[in-house]
Amino acid sequence: MEFVLIAIAIVLVALVAGVGLLVGRGRRTTRLDDDAASGTTLTRPRPPAAPPTAERPPAGATASGLGVAPAEPDAVTPDAPPEVELPPAVAEPDLVFETPPPSAGRLVRLRSRLARSQSSLGRGLLTVLARERLTEDDWEEVEETLLAADVGVAATTQIVDRLRTQAMVLATASPADLRALLVRELTAVLGPDLDRTLGTDRREGRPGVVLVVGVNGAGKTTTVGKIARVLVGDGRSVVLGAADTFRAAAADQLETWGERVGVLTVRGREGADPASVAFEAVRTGVEAEVDTVVVDTAGRLHTKSGLMDELGKIKRVVEKQSPVTETLLVLDATTGQNGIVQARVFTAAVEVTGIVLTKLDGTARGGIVVSVQRELGIPVKLIGLGEGADDLAPFEPEVFAEGLVGGAD
């Protein structure tokens, strides 16, 4: 009889412990969801990037988008009874992440997209330079062609002066030689020695943080998505931060980019403090030990001081967690000199370390790369050459010059 009573007591204790554990999980999930209603949410964690021992952000983070409950990193502790079996995870048969191609060599693949610049700049110059004897009118035409392509006055003068000293060579050059010479001169004004390395590596045991700034409409959110693909394609682990909280659609857009390659996105509610979203994104990245956190910021700001305050605050709070290793300014190449004026507002607000020029496929003014770099004194690191997911390429001066001159493909 005693044995029976002891056996019943053991079974009861085991049952209470098991039920308690399951209810605990349920409570945690409920609390997360409640908190998420007023705070920050994490969307679609990539299985390998899910934080193994992460603490939840106090704002209340949750995972959504996969239709499954979020991972509960703190549900299993070393003290938990090992014999209690939790329900098995449900497999997601349709869940297939894309594997983007590595970024190396992308510009070679995409340089034909510079066709509009090529026909007005490259072909224009080759036609004039191929003339037997170059007159003053011809040199003026060379100058006008370069200026019309937004190369800028200083670089135009440099190119024309150098070409003039090679007039004898030009007179006898074959079309192939002429082309090579022009590529060389254009490459020289594109800053071939500038350091264009993207600061995305972990530093001091923490993720690299890339802040992406720029006016709305320049292609900023799209670029953040494309950068995530570049990084994933190059074998990096990534977390995205949707700190452009002015427009809910921007966060949705970013989430979609993240979902496609299995990258986790941290977002806030519309109108939430962008700095707090950036903070949560970086904290998530630190806990998950990812390589890089990429943060999209808002560019729809009315005053320069507002912009300075906001970007300054984002940088300050982010750096409580991890150093900002790269600040990229996204500029729309089709806006020409206006883009440079806008850029100055951002460079005054935050220390920009690299430029991303988007929409170079849509302009005949590919020379804008030269003037942007010269006028801002910041290297162009990435260029956008289309709306496709992998149409963002690391900038390589010589390959770009070849694209402008044409005839290499």
Ligand SMILES: Nc1nc2c(ncn2[C@@H]2O[C@H](COP(=O)(O)OP(=O)(O)OP(=O)(O)O)[C@@H](O)[C@H]2O)c(=O)[nH]1
């Ligand atoms: N042709 C072309 N279109 C691009 C390129 N980059 C971005 N776009 C397009 O530009 C448009 C604006 O891009 P977004 O990323 O929404 O711009 P944004 O700066 O984030 O603006 P908000 O979303 O309002 O913050 C989209 O239709 C993009 O597809 C590019 O390199 N080439």
